[in-house]
Amino acid sequence: MDNKQPTPGEWAIMGGGALALVASFLEFAGDTSAWGEGAFPIVTLIPLYALVMALQVALTKFANVRLPDRVLGFTWEQVHLVLGIFATVMALFWLITADDTGIGAILLLLGAAAACAGAFMLQRERTTGAIG
Numbered sequence: 001m002d003n004k005q006p007t008p009g010e011w012a013i014m015g016g017g018a019l020a021l022v023a024s025f026l027e028f029a030g031d032t033s034a035w036g037e038g039a040f041p042i043v044t045l046i047p048l049y050a051l052v053m054a055l056q057v058a059l060t061k062f063a064n065v066r067l068p069d070r071v072l073g074f075t076w077e078q079v080h081l082v083l084g085i086f087a088t089v090m091a092l093f094w095l096i097t098a099d100d101t102g103i104g105a106i107l108l109l110l111g112a113a114a115a116c117a118g119a120f121m122l123q124r125e126r127t128t129g130a131i132g
Helices: 008-023 045-062 076-097 103-126
Strands: none
Touching: 008 045, 008 076, 008 103, 045 076, 045 103, 076 103
16 A cells, blocks of 8 residues: 555545634634634634644655654554544534634634544554544
8 A cells, every 4th residue: 555645534634634724814703813812822722733633644644754653652643633622622612602603613613623533534544443
């Protein structure tokens, strides 16, 4: 199998990270983006988590960057799971609790959910044994 060709889980992570980054510049709540006053830095963590996931996959697949197998004792698959779940849960609760949500909040949730789904797919593809 060609190690350079991204798997469906890796595509989902990269696509979700890209969508979350673009959505972070759109209207999140009221007339502010995820980078705007009142939202920074808490809301900004959502696209940053997805972006870290996407960058790790893209750098290792397309730029031949060799990263350590573990980060603080965790595998990259575990890091992806945690970041994906955090991003999705944070985006969901922001969407539920914000008074005036914009298209950026909805797209941010979709991007985070795609990255999270990709992280679960990656667990299955790489058969790390972390989940069922």
